[in-house]
Amino acid sequence: MSGIVESAGTEAARRLPDGQGRAGLPEGQAEQERTVRHTLMDVALEVFTERGYTDAGLTEIAARSGIPAGTLFQHYGGKRGLYLALWEEFREEQEHRTAATLTAERSRGVNDPVALFVAGARAYLEGAWDNRRLARLLAEDDGPAGFDALRRQWDRAWVRRNARLLEVDERRRAGRVRVSVLTTVIGGAARELGDCGDGTEAREIVDEVCGILVHLTTPPG
Template sequence: MTTSRARPAGGAGEAGGAGRQWARADATRQSLLAAAQRVFADRGYADAGIAEIVERSGISVGSLYHHYGGKAGLYVALWEELTEEQEQSAARAVSAARKAGEDDPIALFIAGARAYLQVCWERREAARLFHGGEGPSGSSLMRRSRAQHWIAQNTKLLRGTSGTPAGRAGQVLSLVLTTVIGEAGREIATAEGEAEAAEIIDEVCRILIRLAR
């Protein structure tokens, strides 16, 4: 059974043609996302218009609706792109720390938190879009669902740490730590420069260590 992502089997010419089509589609999607991010940042989600996104992207309105279904789809795609990058960066940092011989759950947690916060700075233009709470219908539920996922992941990571409470108390601790990281991300995304962002990240990590222990 094939999917919409599968490339057709065939000769080199067919494969090359399919590859070019995928590259064009990806370029179209990235152009639309980049334009949407700029328009959302300038106008806010509610006042952002499809016409301006199309004009800035240079992509047809038909392609926008084909790939994203409208303004809400663009917003969700931007949010998913950012959160996926944050999650993957944190996971890589934890994995690298483990490979380097680190086995302290708090140290692993801090490695992941630092990587997550670093993405908040590196992708600050996108991160700023999602801290104001504005967005399409259902976006608040979407953010709460992702926050619950992060709380569950952090609870699992911190389990077994000496002094960390078990059961419901451990979940509450993870909730507090995850909330601190989320609020810190807001401050980092609006920092005036890299030095200030780095200072905030360092201070947040020190606070997280004290809270976790």
């Protein structure tokens, strides 16, 4: 899953040893560059949310952030790079959240595949609510060229991961379809969370969806 998109200015800085930043810069300068990147991404999210990706302008992003357009191009290569960096950040946060939840559940002795699957789904949905502005943006059809194909690729990887978690035989079409349906339910609920009025309504939806997942994963008879 990681590696589907490698957005400029995100992966390199995360993987450098302590004391060095991008391209071996001193830590102080590297920290300044990280701040610049985070500022650009925060402002890009605001502008994309307000205008949509197509109508968003790099000039406005640069002006709001107070960072020259040339610096924006240096870190992200343009508007598409900024959008994909936001997507990568969302994916990584969601993957980290769900993985941490599964690790915690297993450490408590939980080993039932359905219980683990539902716990992971709850963590994913709670993350979608916490990051609802970004989740809502990424669910829209207005994205850069080629983004739909990347999203479908990630969706297929997500289905495969869920199949392994549920211990479903992926060689059987019925098993693949069942996991695909369950994954679609989670994705649809995550989009609905973006329109919730408050945390109480969001929690009700998360609880409802988790109940549906339990029902759908219960063997017939």
